[in-house]
Amino acid sequence: MKRLNAGARPIFWLVSMFAVAFLVQAESSDKRISTPHTKSAPPIRIFDQNGQPAVNGVPSPTGVSVPVTVGGGNGFQFVPDTVNISVGDTVEWTWVNNGHSVTSGTCDAADSQFCSPDDMNCAAGILSNQGTIYTHTFAQAGAYHYFCDAHCTIGMNGVVNVTGGCTPQGWSAGPDLPSVGTRLVGVYFPANGKFYAMGGRSSDAAGSDFMHPFEYDPATNAWTTKSATYPDNQVNNMACGVLAVDGTPFIFCVGGSAATQTTSTPRVFQYNPVTDSVGTGSDPWPGNPNNNILPGGFAVHNNKLYILGGFDINVASTNQIWEFDPTAPVGSKWLQRVNTPVGIMYAPTAAIGGIIYVGGASDYQGGLVIDTTTSFSFNPAANTIGSIAAIPRATGETRALNFNGLMLVMGGGRVLPNPSNEVDIYNPGTNMWTTGSPVPAFITARRNFPTDTDGTSRIWLAGGYDGTGVPVSSMEVFCAGGTPTPTPTPTATPTATPTATPTATPPPTPTPTPTGTPTPTPPPPTPTPTPSGTPTPTPVPTVPPRPGPGPSATPHGTPPRP
Numbered sequence: 001m002k003r004l005n006a007g008a009r010p011i012f013w014l015v016s017m018f019a020v021a022f023l024v025q026a027e028s029s030d031k032r033i034s035t036p037h038t039k040s041a042p043p044i045r046i047f048d049q050n051g052q053p054a055v056n057g058v059p060s061p062t063g064v065s066v067p068v069t070v071g072g073g074n075g076f077q078f079v080p081d082t083v084n085i086s087v088g089d090t091v092e093w094t095w096v097n098n099g100h101s102v103t104s105g106t107c108d109a110a111d112s113q114f115c116s117p118d119d120m121n122c123a124a125g126i127l128s129n130q131g132t133i134y135t136h137t138f139a140q141a142g143a144y145h146y147f148c149d150a151h152c153t154i155g156m157n158g159v160v161n162v163t164g165g166c167t168p169q170g171w172s173a174g175p176d177l178p179s180v181g182t183r184l185v186g187v188y189f190p191a192n193g194k195f196y197a198m199g200g201r202s203s204d205a206a207g208s209d210f211m212h213p214f215e216y217d218p219a220t221n222a223w224t225t226k227s228a229t230y231p232d233n234q235v236n237n238m239a240c241g242v243l244a245v246d247g248t249p250f251i252f253c254v255g256g257s258a259a260t261q262t263t264s265t266p267r268v269f270q271y272n273p274v275t276d277s278v279g280t281g282s283d284p285w286p287g288n289p290n291n292n293i294l295p296g297g298f299a300v301h302n303n304k305l306y307i308l309g310g311f312d313i314n315v316a317s318t319n320q321i322w323e324f325d326p327t328a329p330v331g332s333k334w335l336q337r338v339n340t341p342v343g344i345m346y347a348p349t350a351a352i353g354g355i356i357y358v359g360g361a362s363d364y365q366g367g368l369v370i371d372t373t374t375s376f377s378f379n380p381a382a383n384t385i386g387s388i389a390a391i392p393r394a395t396g397e398t399r400a401l402n403f404n405g406l407m408l409v410m411g412g413g414r415v416l417p418n419p420s421n422e423v424d425i426y427n428p429g430t431n432m433w434t435t436g437s438p439v440p441a442f443i444t445a446r447r448n449f450p451t452d453t454d455g456t457s458r459i460w461l462a463g464g465y466d467g468t469g470v471p472v473s474s475m476e477v478f479c480a481g482g483t484p485t486p487t488p489t490p491t492a493t494p495t496a497t498p499t500a501t502p503t504a505t506p507p508p509t510p511t512p513t514p515t516g517t518p519t520p521t522p523p524p525p526t527p528t529p530t531p532s533g534t535p536t537p538t539p540v541p542t543v544p545p546r547p548g549p550g551p552s553a554t555p556h557g558t559p560p561r562p
């Protein structure tokens with residue numbers, strides 16, 4: 001190879017620089033066609049409507065799949081270029097010739113929401129060839145523009161219009177409950193898409209118990225007081241959930257007490273929202289044989305209602321777990337399971353992936369209802385207790401919700417600084433607690449309020465006691481609208497600490513770790529100040545009043561009113 005002499009070098013560099021300038025010019029006008037670029041882009045994750053990582057080639061189980069050809073028409077078009085679908089539907093793009101991409105965003109401005117072939121490194125504009133199939137399920141309403149990275153300047157663009165879901169994004173005020181109210185149970189009823197507030201009362205005075213269900217319809221954004229009447233007035237602090245019998249879903253409710261009473265019922269009733277009728281069940285809850293115990297935490301899994309712990313009214317928390325199967329023969333609908341590791345009451349509880357999690361719980365100490373950080377898991381199939389990271393904030397007297405596979409612990413608690421509006425988020429896959437995303441704190445701090453979720457995009461809450469201990473009627477609605485929000489990715493294996501239970505304690509079941517997708521580091525848990533163990537200095541009753549013969553000691557002050 002002949003070396004350039006000294007005099008030729010300046011000319012070489014001049015030509016070289018001109019050539020580079022020309023190539024850059026060519027690149028920006030003709031588009032890159034051959035190799036994928038490696039522009040850095042933030043890693044993205046695409047989640048389907050169930051909060052699971054979207055898997056290419058697997059259409060949504062509930063939504064429709066709409067086909068689009070890539071390179072159809074004149075060879076440089078998406079056909080059709082406009083698709084109108086609903087939340088949960090899937091678009092399936094099929095390449096009919098070579099050298100195209102599906103890249104979300106507007107021409108040459110990838111927004112990295114989705115892209116062929118695998119939702120990774122969208123800004124690179126990776127081109128695929130004939131026979132390629134790429135699918136994406138749209139979990140949120142919106143207009144999603146996309147383009148072919150090689151041919152958008154000659155009109156190879158498309159849009160997917162997704163309707164449904166909800167607006168506005170985040171927390172917003174809903175219409176007030178028909179009454180101020182507290183100690184109701186919130187139940188989302190999937191069969192009609194409505195939210196029910198079951199039982200409860202309008203004040204702490206005798207006779208204030210609600211006798212009819214309240215129904216909230218997201219479509220009309222309005223509450224209705226239903227006609228059906230509860231079988232009795234012991235409807236505060238019930239355990240409720242949706243269970244099906246012979247294919248018909250009902251809202252089953254167990255237990256409860258009446259305002260001012262220190263007794264409780266073990267009865268079971270079921271409410272049919274479609275026919276607006278109440279029926280009484282056969283098998284009373286064996287966890288309350290003496291009419292003195294209220295249900296603790298509760299959750300539904302596999303068409304069974306689980307009640308964890310309870311409140312022996314003004315005596316102590318309890319630790320039994322009971323399983324209710326509405327389809328079992330009369331006389332055998334209840335099955336007692338392993339005990340909870342400690343007594344829990346009014347405990348935020350949620351079923352996720354076959355495991356029931358408890359994050360926080362009330363306890364009864366020194367004659368007072370207090371908040372704790374008690375946290376653990378229960379495996380209904382194995383009938384075992386597991387350890388999980390403790391919630392970083394003591395709370396109780398509230399609910400936990402399964403929202404896209406995350407447990408949300410919704411405010412609650414009564415010991416200062418509670419009640420709270422904080423939403424503590426537990427990821428079973430990482431065994432970590434966070435706050436903020438995907439569901440930030442709601443607006444008005446409260447406890448003992450009805451709340452539930454559709455599981456994927458909406459959360460409803462209403463009523464409860466506010467920070468001054470007064471029942472309120474305000475409602476708040478959360479909507480996961482707008483663009484898909486990546487949630488923390490399950491990566492770490494849950495660290496399970498053996499408990500003192502003599503039987504072997506299995507670790508929490510890890511959620512499946514998806515492969516083939518980029519893995520952002522989950523945000524670190526946000527520790528929040530934990531209230532000191534000192535309850536608020538309210539009057540302490542001495543001997544708890546119990547039903548029975550004989551004079552009872554006169555309590556000093558007011559005992560908790562369950």
Ligand SMILES: [Cu+2]
Pocket residue numbers: 076099100101148149150151152156
């Ligand atoms: Cu193209």
